[in-house]
Amino acid sequence: MRRTKIACVCLSLLAATAAPGVAFADAVDLEQRVMQMEKELQELKALLKQEGQQRETEVAAINTQVAEVAKTAPKANLKLGDNTTLTYGGFIKVNGLYSDYDDGPRPGNIGDEILVPSTIPVGGVGEGAQFDSDVKTSRFFFKTSTQTSAGLLNSHFEMDLLSGGGDERVSNSTNSRIRHAYFDWKYSSDASLLVGQTWSTFFNVGALPESVEFIGPTSGTIFNRQTQLRWTKSLGSGSFMLAAENPSTSLTDAGSGIAASNYDDNSVPDIVARFNGKAGNHAYTIAALGREIAYDDGLLDESDFGFALNLSGKFSLGNGDDIRYSFSHGNLGRYIALNAFRDGGIDAAGNLELTDVTGGYVAYRHNWNDKLRSTIQYALATADLAPGIASSNTERVDNFNVNLMYSPTPKLTFGGALIKASRELENGAKGELNRLQVTAKFAF
Known part of the structure; x- marks a missing residue:
């Protein structure tokens, strides 16, 4: 017309x-x-x-x-037969770390590559800053999706290189390790059953902020993967999860503070119940954890019941920014801060005593434009150590991170971060880490 x-x-x-x-x-x-x-x-x-x-x-x-x-499209699809689709992907991530330990020599372990609060030296004399670089946090994955007469079957297998091996003198070799290996059976339109190793149901991965560092708010976040059986039921805009997960007990001996992992003697799985909900621009998770903490050293055989709660979520702001958070309390032990605190200890009389831990983090991400963004985050966890346990055990860990990320294209990111972390023992001894980290990451 x-x-x-x-x-x-x-x-x-x-x-x-x-x-x-x-x-x-x-x-x-x-x-x-x-x-x-x-x-x-x-x-x-x-x-x-x-x-x-x-x-x-x-x-x-x-x-x-x-x-x-393009955002939601599979990274790469291959047809395997009539009913199965294979998807693969991952990323290459190169890290450069300039680390200064104020109260002792460098850890000489995984703490030189990622922030592990329990490895921060305490009560010594610093030896100056060191520089390290690696590609160990790079990863790859394979996923399959198969339509069957009994419902949709999905699988996920993922590995990275953060497992040691080799050395830096010649080849910089490293061993690969399993991150995820599970299948998920969607047997109806609103229910599914997951079997295998993946993130603990107690951990809300969606609340974890973007970070140059491997985890980010390490000192205050729940963070672990383990074998489990998980049932998920959709409930309108939310969902309910119930899981039985692999148990493990980590204790310390009285007077020594030395880990006594050989006392692990659990007879029942860890049980997790979780609700995922949404209210406007606020997506949140409430999770409860029940676990047996037990040991048997051949002479004494004791166990106790531990309980913990977690509240976590994400506020999406109108300008594209977001606020993420997580707060936890209870007999958390190995579930928080990469096992900075033991589940409890064995006192001088041989009794099992549990430790209470409170921890969490808050993070705010701001988008400067469609390619440049930054996140500021603070994480903290403190322990109320069981009576009769050595005062050389960790009582408090925290870390502050601020980063700047630039993505000229969605698959390519350059970033830098300033990281300040500390660890304090119950006897008052303290250690600090100051780190500048830069990274380059290409997702494929």
């Missing part, structure tokens, strides 16, 4: 100029014709402008749709 009108305007203009001898015979008629031509010319310009704007709007809409599809 618009093109027909444009054509009519053009024909009118041509007709007005086709017979100059007649058109210019009368001055009044000439003025009227000129005014009519100007009016029709303005209409033509307006129509062309409107059509151009509509074209731009249509192109922009198409580009937006393509971008959204």
Whole structure:
């Protein structure tokens, strides 16, 4: 319709100029014709402008749709038979770390590569800053999706390189390790059953903030993966989870503070119940953990019941920023701060005593533009150590991180972070870590 009108305007203009001898015979008629031509010319310009704007709007809409599809599209799909699709992906991440331990020599272990609060030296003399670089947090995964007569079957197998091995003198070799290995059976439209190793149901991965560091708010976050059987039921906009997970007990001996992991003697799995909900722009999780903590050293055989709660979530702000948080309390032990605190200890009389831990973090991410963003985060955990346990055990850990991330394209990210962390023993001895970390990451 618009093109027909444009054509009519053009024909009118041509007709007005086709017979100059007649058109210019009368001055009044000439003025009227000129005014009519100007009016029709303005209409033509307006129509062309409107059509151009509509074209731009249509192109922009198409580009937006393509971008959204690209975000959710599988990384790479291969058909395996008639009913199975294989997806693979991962990322290469290169880290550079400049670390300064104020109260002792460098750990000489995994603490040189990622923040592990329990490895921060305490009560010694610092030896100056050191520089390390590695690619150990790089990872790859394979996923499958199979449609069957009994429902949809999904699987996930993932590995990274953060497992030691080799050395830095020649080859910088490292061993691979399993992160995830599980399958998930969606046996109905609103229920599924997961079997295998993955994130503990007690851990809300969606509340973990973006970080240059391997984890980020390490000192205050729940963080572990373990074998489990998990049932999930959708409940409108939320869901309920119930899981039985692999148990483990980590204790210390009275007077020594030395880990006594050989006392692990659990007879029942850890039980986790979790509800995932949403209220407006707030997505949240409430989880409860019940666990047996037990030991048997051949002479004494004791066990006790531990309980813990976690509240975590994410507030999405109107400008694209977000606030993430997690708060936990109870007999957390190995579940928080990468096992900075033991589940309890064995006192001088051989009795099992449990430790209470309170911890959490808050993080705020701000988007400066569509390619540049930053996150500031603080994490803290403190322990109420069991009576009769050595005062050389860790009582408090915390860390503060601020980072800046730049992504020229969604799959490529460069970042830098300032990290300050500390560990304090019950006897008051304290150690601090100051670290500058840079990273380059390409996802495929």
